[in-house]
Amino acid sequence: MSKLKKSPDTDVYTSNKTKFSDSPIYIFYSSLTGASKRVATQLFETLTASGNHKNAVQMLSIDDDVEDLDTYFLNIPKSEDPNNTNFPIYILILPSYESDSPIDYFLEFLHDTATDFRVDKYPLKALSGYTVLGLGDSESWPDLFCYQSKIADKSMSKLGARRIFPLGRLCVKNDLKETTAHWVNRLVSVLSDDEPFLYEENDPEDSDSDTDDVEEYSSENENETGNGSDDGTLVDMEDLSTDNKTRGSGKLTKSINKKQMVAKDSPTFKSLTKQGYTVVGSHSGVKICRWTKSALRGRGFCYKFAFYGIHSHRCMETTPSLSCSNKCVFCWRHGTNPVGTTWRWEVDQPDKIVEGALAGHYTKIKQMRGVPGVLMDRFEEAFKVRHCALSLVGEPIFYPYINEFVKMLHEKDISTFLVCNAQHPDQLRTLNKVTQLYVSIDAPTKQELKTVDRPLFRDYWERLEQCLDILRTVQSHQRTVFRLTLVKGFNMSESDVGGYADLVERGMPSLIEIKGATYCGSSEGNGNPLTMQNIPFYEECVSFVKRLDNELNKRGMQYGLAAEHSHSCCFLIANKKFYVDNKWHTHIDYDKFFKLWNSNQSFDSLDYICETPEWAYFGSKEGGFNPADTRYNRKDEKLKKKLQREKESKGGM
Numbered sequence: 095m096s097k098l099k100k101s102p103d104t105d106v107y108t109s110n111k112t113k114f115s116d117s118p119i120y121i122f123y124s125s126l127t128g129a130s131k132r133v134a135t136q137l138f139e140t141l142t143a144s145g146n147h148k149n150a151v152q153m154l155s156i157d158d159d160v161e162d163l164d165t166y167f168l169n170i171p172k173s174e175d176p177n178n179t180n181f182p183i184y185i186l187i188l189p190s191y192e193s194d195s196p197i198d199y200f201l202e203f204l205h206d207t208a209t210d211f212r213v214d215k216y217p218l219k220a221l222s223g224y225t226v227l228g229l230g231d232s233e234s235w236p237d238l239f240c241y242q243s244k245i246a247d248k249s250m251s252k253l254g255a256r257r258i259f260p261l262g263r264l265c266v267k268n269d270l271k272e273t274t275a276h277w278v279n280r281l282v283s284v285l286s287d288d289e290p291f292l293y294e295e296n297d298p299e300d301s302d303s304d305t306d307d308v309e310e311y312s313s314e315n316e317n318e319t320g321n322g323s324d325d326g327t328l329v330d331m332e333d334l335s336t337d338n339k340t341r342g343s344g345k346l347t348k349s350i351n352k353k354q355m356v357a358k359d360s361p362t363f364k365s366l367t368k369q370g371y372t373v374v375g376s377h378s379g380v381k382i383c384r385w386t387k388s389a390l391r392g393r394g395f396c397y398k399f400a401f402y403g404i405h406s407h408r409c410m411e412t413t414p415s416l417s418c419s420n421k422c423v424f425c426w427r428h429g430t431n432p433v434g435t436t437w438r439w440e441v442d443q444p445d446k447i448v449e450g451a452l453a454g455h456y457t458k459i460k461q462m463r464g465v466p467g468v469l470m471d472r473f474e475e476a477f478k479v480r481h482c483a484l485s486l487v488g489e490p491i492f493y494p495y496i497n498e499f500v501k502m503l504h505e506k507d508i509s510t511f512l513v514c515n516a517q518h519p520d521q522l523r524t525l526n527k528v529t530q531l532y533v534s535i536d537a538p539t540k541q542e543l544k545t546v547d548r549p550l551f552r553d554y555w556e557r558l559e560q561c562l563d564i565l566r567t568v569q570s571h572q573r574t575v576f577r578l579t580l581v582k583g584f585n586m587s588e589s590d591v592g593g594y595a596d597l598v599e600r601g602m603p604s605l606i607e608i609k610g611a612t613y614c615g616s617s618e619g620n621g622n623p624l625t626m627q628n629i630p631f632y633e634e635c636v637s638f639v640k641r642l643d644n645e646l647n648k649r650g651m652q653y654g655l656a657a658e659h660s661h662s663c664c665f666l667i668a669n670k671k672f673y674v675d676n677k678w679h680t681h682i683d684y685d686k687f688f689k690l691w692n693s694n695q696s697f698d699s700l701d702y703i704c705e706t707p708e709w710a711y712f713g714s715k716e717g718g719f720n721p722a723d724t725r726y727n728r729k730d731e732k733l734k735k736k737l738q739r740e741k742e743s744k745g746g747m
């Protein structure tokens with residue numbers, strides 16, 4: 095720690111005269127495997143226990159707790175205490191990952207904000223101060239040791255914030271407990287001294303050189319002078335851009351040119367494979383869905399069989415982009431999932447993804463051999479995929495070769511149901527024919543959409559509106575679907591009905607699928623704030639669906655209640671053009687679709703319809719359950735097995 099020195103003169107800070115002890119403190123962290131979170135927690139606890147800070151100390155995960163980076167890194171939040179007008183101090187604790195991680199998005203955001211001519215040039219200049227601590231591994235990544243914390247430090251400075259404690263870098267291969275304690279204690283003492291640790295002019299105009307001049311606090315290179323062993327390897331954000339500029343050292347530039355979205359050795363890869371995903375190439379995924387397994391065992395198809403005639407055992411769920419531009423509250427993937435607003439990764443070729451996805455899917459099907467109850471005829475059919483649900487996770491339309499990818503599936507007679515999140519109008523506009531085109535509509539108003547989808551785009555609402563206009567115009571030849579996911583307390587109140595009707599009026603979809611949200615585990619640690627209280631009951635969904643249908647008809651729009659799959663709390667409102675000869679025709683004639691598609695002639699959504707079976711009708715006694723399948727209730731089955739065991743043990747006595 096030989097390089098530390100106190101500021102000789104704190105008067106240079108003319109704009110920020112606030113005493114540190116009067117400032118609220120925000121500890122921001124990002125953590126994939128927990129180390130940075132532990133350090134953040136230790137700092138939080140020490141600061142709180144020190145009693146020096148009258149004002150709240152808050153600890154926020156950048157990936158999960160910060161819904162909108164603008165709130166903190168474009169604007170500065172006001173204190174909740176009206177008597178406290180002091181500006182906060184930001185402490186950033188960040189690991190570095192050679193592979194892609196949510197930190198890349200955060201750094202991209204800081205960089206974009208610093209270079210966005212539409213926003214204030216120094217939006218963070220009013221902060222009372224900031225410091226960054228990096229965690230990394232200098233043994234395994236000597237050239238990239240803590241490189242992302244350096245970028246963050248530099249970007250904060252470019253945003254006009256003043257550094258009050260030097261950039262810290264801790265190596266996980268050292269005694270992290272000891273080095274953390276040391277760093278925490280020094281920082282806490284500076285914060286209670288009310289004196290910045292390091293003198294620096296911090297003229298934002300001159301910020302290009304600032305990181306290089308900064309004294310560092312490091313658990314590494316203690317006996318060295320200057321900037322440590324990675325002299326000359328400081329990374330500019332420009333180095334991270336996708337146009338492969340070659341600033342910085344050759345070594346470094348090589349390793350941080352376009353990254354893979356999900357590299358084999360990354361925590362994201364581990365997390366996805368643990369959850370049953372097969373990662374295909376570097377940015378695609380495939381997973382066998384529970385309905386595929388259920389159909390193989392003759393225990394029922396998913397709602398898409400009732401609504402559109404999809405045979406679940408021949409359906410593959412996949413995505414060519416595991417990355418997404420939202421962080422929806424009902425999505426379970428937070429924490430390690432790749433996020434981004436622009437494609438900044440290596441791109442895999444579409445044929446490789448199609449082959450890889452099919453191979454991954456068939457491997458999982460093979461594993462079903464020998465599972466009790468598997469029907470051999472369905473098992474054999476399952477080796478000829480007929481449908482592809484491009485909806486697994488992430489945003490398929492984000493993939494730069496989505497049209498080529500869809501074409502390859504159609505050439506194999508595989509139908510395509512593509513779901514997008516209404517955030518990429520440019521890609522939506524140029525999308526070629528798919529079998530069914532979905533847009534997720536997760537909330538009816540701008541404010542609610544922000545709460546539910548937590549979008550990364552600042553102009554998310556305008557993007558959604560543009561997408562709806564595209565559906566109504568350029569893409570009106572497609573069979574279009576709005577997908578609504580109802581979350582109690584978020585987006586299904588009485589007043590929401592009118593808002594959804596406005597959006598239907600704008601997008602004029604062929605169909606509206608409405609599904610009650612399902613519970614996907616505890617909110618603890620994955621940033622998902624949903625609890626069981628947010629999961630609507632079947633009756634609540636039915637009531638909502640009826641109100642929406644009434645509202646549409648009141649406005650003169652021709653829609654009707656077509657189908658339901660009560661088992662999955664899923665409902666279908668369809669445009670009345672699908673009601674032909676007094677019968678609903680929401681099913682798809684797949685052979686006809688491929689015939690038309692191969693003919694290269696233009697065709698529209700009514701050209702490949704077929705009749706909906708009556709057992710799938712809304713309000714039917716079967717509630718969308720195919721009478722040919724066996725109803726399977728896990729609780730009943732468990733009870734039956736228990737009774738059987740009891741009977742046998744009694745018989746044996």
Ligand SMILES: Cc1cc2nc3c(=O)[nH]c(=O)nc-3n(C[C@H](O)[C@H](O)[C@H](O)COP(=O)(O)O)c2cc1C
Pocket residue numbers: 124125126127128129130131189190191192193229230231232235238239240241266359360361
């Ligand atoms: C796949 C992978 C890539 C990594 N890349 C780097 C790197 O480029 N530079 C570095 O200093 N440390 C690197 N590390 C080490 C991590 O930054 C270090 O383990 C850190 O403590 C992780 O923090 P977290 O547990 O909060 O996610 C890498 C670790 C893994 C698993």
Ligand code: SF4
Pocket residue numbers: 418419420421422424425426427486487488489515534
């Ligand atoms: S759009 Fe889909 S993948 Fe993306 S966060 Fe929302 S639910 Fe998850």
